[in-house]
Amino acid sequence: MIRPNKRGAFVRSRRLFPLIALGLAALALTSCSGTSSPSASSSASASSSASAGTVAATDVCEQPAAEGDISKSVTVSGDDLTAAPTIAIGDAAVPTAIERTVALAGTGDKLADGDYVSYAVTMFDATGTQTSDQGHTGAALTEQLTATTGIGQIFGCTTVGSRIVIAAPQQDGSAGYWVFDVLDATPGAQWCTVSDKPGKLPEVAFDTAGKPNITIPAGTTAPSEVELSVLTEGDGDVVGEGDSVTVDYTGVKWSDGTVFDSSWDRGEPATFSTTGVVTGFKRALEGQKVGSTVLVAMPPKCGYAGTGNELADETLVFVVKIESSAPAAG
The missing domain is CATH 3.10.50.40 (Chitinase A; domain 3)
Incomplete structure (x- = not known):
């Protein structure tokens, strides 16, 4: 959430990725919801917590969490990234750390450090029941992919059009599942550049x-x-x-x-x-x-x-x- 503080209203706050990848304290992505503070953004709210260590890799291609038997056993329905998927749980065990499986490899551009990734994410509980969906309806979520943050554990340098399954332990001892759909990517230097033909300003x-x-x-x-x-x-x-x-x-x-x-x-x-x-x-x-x-x-x-x-x-x-x-x- 964003709230007035000494740092200011435009301060970036964390999105879903760092929370999910580096400790999932509580998938409350967003620059906090609430007031202001030019902070970053985030969105989604699922109460979960995964134990994953600090990311030390300096290349986003080296950052993805390892595939595990649990994430690999999850079956994801469909290949239409414009709609929320459903899943079937295979191995019902609870992972001890975040696990990642690319369920569908996209044919688009490969993600690179600094890219702004547009994505949708669907969240499921331990039974495979959907608890939240963001980005499939309304605005897609967007986060900058960098080698210095934990989001690389989810996206790495996968390709646009990919569907990624994440399995992670939650605070209550159960398993939680997320399906990330990589919808698009824009190089950092091309994201939200200043218009050279501004209209009538305030x-x-x-x-x-x-x-x-x-x-x-x-x-x-x-x-x-x-x-x-x-x-x-x-x-x-x-x-x-x-x-x-x-x-x-x-x-x-x-x-x-x-x-x-x-x-x-x-x-x-x-x-x-x-x-x-x-x-x-x-x-x-x-x-x-x-x-x-x-x-x-x-x-x-x-x-x-x-x-x-x-x-x-x-x-x-x-x-x-x-x-x-x-x-x-x-």
Whole structure:
């Protein structure tokens, strides 16, 4: 879930993968649902917990969890990835760690480090009864595949069009099953890039204390891409990928113009890494100079789409003032 905190509303929160692959504390994917905080996203809620160690591999192809007799014994119906599958349980034993089997190998592109993977996931209890389905109806879930997170244990470098079975132990001592359908993948550099032809952006007025007031233009359509305008250009260092930045910001919903989070209102700026925020917010920061004030509008897919967050279906608008930046460690 997302909640206002010192780190800010755009801070990424965990999705289903890291939770399921690295400890399944409680498949509550989403940047937390609730308030705001430019955090990442996630979605799905299944109460489970798997014991899997920290992922040490540096190549996503080396990360997939090992196939086991239990995951291999699960029979998945159909090969239509647009619909939720059903399963039949073979070996009823409870796995001691996460197990993975590719039930259907897709014929699409091979996943690579940094790709944004669009997927659907169906969850089942120990009897094979479906408990949840996400991504087959409504927006697909999306997560960035990196060698430094646990999601590689699920996807690895499989191909688009694949259907993957995960079996894992749950906190109550039973087995839990997940079927992941890999629907699409977009290289990181091509995901939610800034439009070179922005439409009519919101109007911004500042009070005497420098706090912005954002007005959504009446009768305009929300943008389908990230749109950005530099309101004031600073003269400091350029923000690089992964830098730690300190910013003041206000975020509003395009749908009704209401403020959902503001560091100005809290009286304290937020500090975070540019790689720790939703993609639309990341695009607004990297490449800008310290001291700049930036206006950015982002569609749901570049914010919290596919999550349980209350902002999942919202086009978001932020005014951000970059106060300082420090290079990424290492």
